[in-house]
Structure formats: structure tokens, C-alpha cells
Amino acid sequence: DIQLTQSPSFLSASVGDRVTIACRASQDVNKYLAWYQQKPGKAPKVLIYAESTLQSGVPSRFSGSGSGTEFTLTISGLQPEDFATYFCQQLKSYPITFGQGTRLEIK
């Protein structure tokens, strides 16, 4: 199985800040890396797919970068609606796996 390790697990930031969340894979996922945002009681929502492609309708303050086994989600200029939990996901091979999540809270 491909393990995904996210860091940090918890992040406190203010509106307007730039934040970065990291995701490390235990083996090369060959671009099959996606990022999701989840709010309490709601389904995850895809933000970034194929490492760095912005999902249609997602604000441009979200960006993804990285390759191979090291990936980053960056939010530039945090908005109040961005305070949520973020997960990375690999779709390279079965079983599909998710990172353990990063909870982003308002400072």
C-alpha cells in the first residue's frame, strides 16, 4: 500500500495568511495526487488533481505543487471559508489511500 503522510496535522492561521500543507508518499505516485477540502458534516471537495491542476470553480488562491513523492498545497490569502480540514489522496494504485488530514483553524 502507498502511505501518505501529511504535515502538519493542525495549523492555526489568520485571514489573509499564506499557508502550506505537505504530503509525502511512500512511493512515486506518478501525478496521481489530489487534494480535498472537507467541512464538518460535508463530503470532501476536490481542489487540486494531477498534482497541480486546479479543479474547475476552485479559487485561484489554492495551488498545488510537487512531484514523485513530495507534494504541497498552498493557500495564498486565507479567507474565512477556507478554515476546514484538508486531505491528500493518491490514486496511483489500489488500495487508494488518503493522508490523515490537516485541520486549519482560525488564530
Add this chain to the structure above:
Amino acid sequence: EVQLVQSGAAVRKPGESLKISCQGAGYTFSSYWIAWVRQMPGKGPEWMGIVYPGDSDTRYSPSFQGQVTFSVDKSISSAYLQLSSLKASDNAMYFCARRSGDGYSYDFWGQGTLVTVSS
């Protein structure tokens, strides 16, 4: 508009079974894989497996193999998750999600079905 609509919250007793439905709309249901994802309270998503409605090709996660069963009914654009011999540890939210055509994400999700197992 693409939508996945799941059946409502359910309460069952230990040992009972449950079938959760996921109905697709707004796209060709048989042409996209449907995944099932469990999320226990306060935890991250866990992939249970995936089914292709076109031919019912199925992949189960080893963690769930033998514990759950997927099925589809193309005539009504629906996928199903069967949970058997329920235990308290099955308390969770269950989501269905559509795998994107290029396989790079799960682009649409159902609203989730909350399952409570309690005597």
C-alpha cells in the same frame, strides 16, 4: 448538473444488515467508476473499494474485503453498498464518489449516509 444522491441516515442493531444506495444523475452513470469511502467520527476518509457500473467490475480494499458487498443497477443509475453483521465499530459516515474520467480525482461526491449501530 452531476449529482450523487445517497439514501438517508440509518439506525440498526448489532448483527443486522444495511444497504446504502447512491443514485447518479446528470451524466452517463455506466461510464464512470463509483467508489465507496468510510469516515469514522473525527477520522480521515478510508477507501472501501470501487465498482464500474458498466460491467460491475469491482475492487475491494483488503481492509474491507469480505465485510462489504458492492452492487449496481444500471437501469436506475444506482450503486449500492451492503453492510452485514453490523457492529458498533461500523458507526460512521459512508460516502459514494465518482472517479473522474481521467482517474486523477474523485470529482463528485454523495452527501453521505450516517450509519448508527446501537442496541
